[in-house]
Amino acid sequence: MRKALIILEKEWLELRSERTLWMTILIPPLLLTILPIVAVYLIGVTSDEDTAQLGAIVADPSLAGLPEPELGQAVMGKQFGSMFLLMPLLIPSAIASYSIVGEKTRRTLEPLLAAPIETWELLLGKCLASLVPSMLISWGCALIFVLALRLVILSDRVYQVILEGGWWVLLLLGSPSLVLLMVAATVAVSGRVNDPRTAQQVAAVVVVPILALFVAQLLGVVVLTPLLAFIASAALAFLAALAFAGAIALFERENILTRWTS
Secondary structure: OHHHHHHHHHHHHHHOOOHHHHHHHHHHHHHHHHHHHHHHHHHHOOOOHHHHHOHHHHHOHHHOOOOOOHHHHHHHHHHHHHHHHOHHHHHHHHHHHHHHHHHHHOOOHHHHHOOOOOHHHHHHHHHHHHHHHHHHHHHHHHHHHHHHHHHHOOOHHHHHHHOOHHHHHHHHHHHHHHHHHHHHHHHHHHOOOOOHHHHHHHHHHHHHHHHHHHHHHHHOOOOOOHHHHHHHHHHHHHHHHHHHHHHHHHOOHHHHHHHHHO
């Protein structure tokens, strides 16, 4: 474990000097934070009779009895809240892909692969280097959303409906597993390609289930209850553990060292 922490410290020292990478990491979360706040405010000052026709109105009992435009704010707020589950997928992919392929371009990967360190310690250090800043940024943006939402909602009930228990469970318990899942997938792909962008694009398939959740909520197919969120978080933790074990198995450091130094 001590060697993994050494790798973590090394990664952070290198990441601090990468201004372009930090712009890639920070700008999308800020946009994903501002967009829901603006959208909820605009819906609150306009009236849309078609809102009541959405499937979510029928499927989610927490929305029953809400007058317009509070209903519109509650529906859109719940859907845009799902976007905060995308942040743990967008941020670490850039860091993790750079961590492997970026070191190859700087010619610093070869000494690291040849160092007396176990593969799991090497990958754990790199995963932590992506997980920690990803979670700090994601939870920080969620805090901004929670505080700013209070300024634009029309009633306390709308506020409670948007920030229901299921959202908090997935944000606090499911997000770390999502980060580890994305990082493990990115690291596994990065070990087999020579371009960080290629690694990000291939690993981006992990985003598809979150987009499916967004659409399913909007259509009323899925209602994110606390129980469902706990089950989903447990499943994500299991998948993340499997993904990390798979990344260790697929990370053939000897072959990578031979191929990239030839």
